Amino acid sequence: MPFTLTPSNSDTTIFKVAAVQAEPIWLDLQGSVDKTISIVREAAANGAKIIGFPEVFIPGYPWTPWANNFAVTATVLKEYQANALALHSPEMDRIREAVKEADITAVVGFAERDGGSLYIAQATILPNGTIANHRRKIKPTHYEKTIFGDGSAQSIYNVVQTPFGRVGSLNCWEHIQPWFKTHFYSQHPQIFVGAWWPAFAPGAGGSPYIVSGEASSRMTQMVSMEGGCFGLACCHVVSEEGAKKMKILGFPWFEFPGGGFTTIYGPDGSILAKAANSGTEEIVYANISLSQIDEVKMVADIMGNYSRFDLFHTVVHGKNWDAIEYTAEEASAARERAAAVDNINSVSIA
Numbered sequence: 001m002p003f004t005l006t007p008s009n010s011d012t013t014i015f016k017v018a019a020v021q022a023e024p025i026w027l028d029l030q031g032s033v034d035k036t037i038s039i040v041r042e043a044a045a046n047g048a049k050i051i052g053f054p055e056v057f058i059p060g061y062p063w064t065p066w067a068n069n070f071a072v073t074a075t076v077l078k079e080y081q082a083n084a085l086a087l088h089s090p091e092m093d094r095i096r097e098a099v100k101e102a103d104i105t106a107v108v109g110f111a112e113r114d115g116g117s118l119y120i121a122q123a124t125i126l127p128n129g130t131i132a133n134h135r136r137k138i139k140p141t142h143y144e145k146t147i148f149g150d151g152s153a154q155s156i157y158n159v160v161q162t163p164f165g166r167v168g169s170l171n172c173w174e175h176i177q178p179w180f181k182t183h184f185y186s187q188h189p190q191i192f193v194g195a196w197w198p199a200f201a202p203g204a205g206g207s208p209y210i211v212s213g214e215a216s217s218r219m220t221q222m223v224s225m226e227g228g229c230f231g232l233a234c235c236h237v238v239s240e241e242g243a244k245k246m247k248i249l250g251f252p253w254f255e256f257p258g259g260g261f262t263t264i265y266g267p268d269g270s271i272l273a274k275a276a277n278s279g280t281e282e283i284v285y286a287n288i289s290l291s292q293i294d295e296v297k298m299v300a301d302i303m304g305n306y307s308r309f310d311l312f313h314t315v316v317h318g319k320n321w322d323a324i325e326y327t328a329e330e331a332s333a334a335r336e337r338a339a340a341v342d343n344i345n346s347v348s349i350a
Helices: 027-046 072-082 092-102 142-146 172-176 176-187 214-228 242-247 292-297 328-349
Strands: 017-024 049-050 107-113 115-123 132-136 159-162 165-171 190-196 230-236 263-265 271-274 282-288
Touching: 017 027, 027 049, 027 092, 027 282, 049 165, 049 190, 049 230, 072 190, 072 263, 092 107, 092 115, 092 271, 107 190, 132 159, 132 242, 142 176, 159 214, 165 172, 165 328, 172 176, 190 263, 214 230, 263 282, 271 282
Parallel strands: 017 049, 017 230, 049 107, 165 190, 190 230
Antiparallel strands: 017 282, 107 115, 115 132, 159 165, 230 263, 263 271
């Protein structure tokens, strides 16, 4: 489906956005939902109209496999799966109701349980409590592949209209997937939530720079500049107690408390607000106006005046395939078999 909408950026209305830097209630679905609701209410009370949460904030990001053998990891992940959040559940209904009561738009990051599988998911919830967008990270990164499944095809559609602009959502290293980002920009995002893990100080314990909080934050900054949109980099904090719970205490890449790098970027890449330090919980706020987007896009609109689609274009295949697809002959035979079974059942009942 093509995106031909041309959003108006001329509105000079100033409103507040909020980016969350907080510690999850690790491996605790009910506690995580309670904390999510508390944060939504606090942000709304402080005047925020849009709030973004970290990656899999419910029930926390599982760094555990990086720091442990299989036996330890398996024990934690069993509890992790049991406390993941289903999209259609009483817990999600509670979050939706809280968002509605707060009259705010929220992009919530959660580990989604669907049957026996887990996915890195985001839900964009509008002020009326409806889920306007549900998506899954299209490709889990590195060891995440051993825990989470690939996102479904419709997950590439990740921008929705809200009362305060077109809001998009990205998970972690989706920020550095060029073709995925091209499709993202084609949907005309004006604000986006970049949901992130708890990260490390650059080079900590010999870790590669690309997994640091500094590098992660710069990825969100780059998307803001490329797309000419406001970017909210939202991430976890990990306390020493949380590290013990997740069996990562002593892992040399981490300092506890730490992991945070929450920042709000303007469409020109400027820092509008950031968390005070990496180890504290904080809701970061910034006042923005969509009119600022024009200052960037009049110079370089990569979906318009700064494009060369006669030279390059991206072809999208946003379709899910069923696990089983019948030929016309097999479908007819299946219907006949089903009809035969119905006839046998009706005779038996009689």
